[in-house]
Amino acid sequence: MKIEREVVGAPANMPFDAARLREDFPILRERVNGKPLVYLDNGATTQKPEAVIEALATYYRRDNANIHRGVHALSQRATEHYEAARGTVQRFLGAASPREIVFVRGTTEAINLVAQSFARPRLGPGDDIVISALEHHSNIVPWQLVCAATGASLRVIPVDDAGEIQVEMLDKLVGPRTRLVAVTQVSNAIGTVLPLERIIALAHARNVPVLVDGAQAVSHLPVDVAALDCDFYAFSGHKVFGPTGIGALYAKARHLEAMPPYQGGGDMIRTVTFGKTDFADVPARFEAGTPNIAGAIGLAAALDYVEGVGRSAIAAHERDLLEYATGRLAAIPGLRIYGTAREKAAILSFTLEGMHPHDVGTILDAAGIAIRAGHHCAMPLMQRYGIPGTARASFALYNTRDEVDALAAGIEQAVRLFA
């Protein structure tokens, strides 16, 4: 695995020390079933540092008001914090302007927004959208919905046994009727890092815009949308140490300006009469109703936290964990790792001979170890490998080699129990 880019302008960081960082996450002091919590389900959601919990509490204790409408002090304060959070997201992603950042509930809503507002008006019978076989359901189903409504079809970049997409197939798949390419940056199910540069270069050479699902990437890798030159980038706050119910869509300003509103309501209008409504400028046009103000502020605190630790340092730590965990688990008889791409994020999917992933999950849980067992909302990928699901350990900046050892011991116990 290699990391493509170094983040520009990262603060000078203290040496990376996972044990010290763990102190920032109160939940990691919890005991589960009488054992210290070993939290390895970060692909599903990450835990929250004190800084995020505190940002949420402080907002509600001191600043809570509705935004963009009050003449009173609290409303102005809330508005400033909310818009400052937009600026934090912009800098975190390397976007050119805060106008290119739309706050949404999460990756799923971001993709649905692009599907309905950008893709749908451009699609007709015979057109197509290209996705990859590695996609999460949230980057499959929104496209199926617009395809069903317009007569367009989905094309899928296949994946090989190692879990790498067959990028050479793109040349055939991206055709004259392709209206969008929508791919994940990191596979949530098996960890593959996709070759976005190649995909985007090829799509753009054919004037096809590209959406990147960044849900699994933002907590693991430096991301720079300007360098990537993607047209859309979607991510969820809760997968990068922020609250649930908040996420962001990055979209190039020229796309956003050309897109009709996604939902109607307050906050997204300039003037309303019963005859006609003038919509607000971007990004407000896409943020109908009172948004998740506290969530946006909490998300900004989470992104500041990640920047403070340093995304390159996080990537290096996780690379070490992945390598160590891969070695430990591969040595267990009957264990098979799914996803052996050359470039991987710290996600380890596996099956055990003669054991269902659910049983593995239950036995590990009894030892205080939280993993995900199942299809990881990527059923087509599981079908590709002919399995109902896998057990998945997914790592974050606060995980340690000791926890990998606990995981390996837990798996060995499961194997003994089923022997």
Place this chain on the structure above:
Amino acid sequence: MSDLRELYQQVIFDHYKRPRNRHALDHPSHEAEGHNPLCGDNVKVYLRVEDGVIRDAGFEGGGCAIATASASLMTEMLKGKRVDEVAHLFEEFHDMVTGEKPAASAQLGKLEVLAGVREFPARVKCATLAWHTLKAALDPRPGRVSTE
């Protein structure tokens, strides 16, 4: 660990590794397919009912140890039971694995090895998948059943 031993009893391992009645029936009078969207597991249940009595029962699919053993044990106990007893058995089993009634009150014989599931709420759906599918097989309305 004691809860784990309670969940994964030897009888369960036995029925997981050597499931009974895991086959389709040639001429089933009733059948249905069940699905647990949580894990993607599928099970098909087949019955041959004559004169209101279940003469033969089988299943295909399964999944984890709990789901497979539950289907195996269920088909084993169904043979010879009257169709009009099934609703009561379903309730007894459901109450046992969800913990809604004390385990001791269940009159389920060998199936009582699944009582340990009550300590693992995340696994109740595994244990009840075959039972929901059985209920659907005996329901005159066609369709696929889901644990959700």
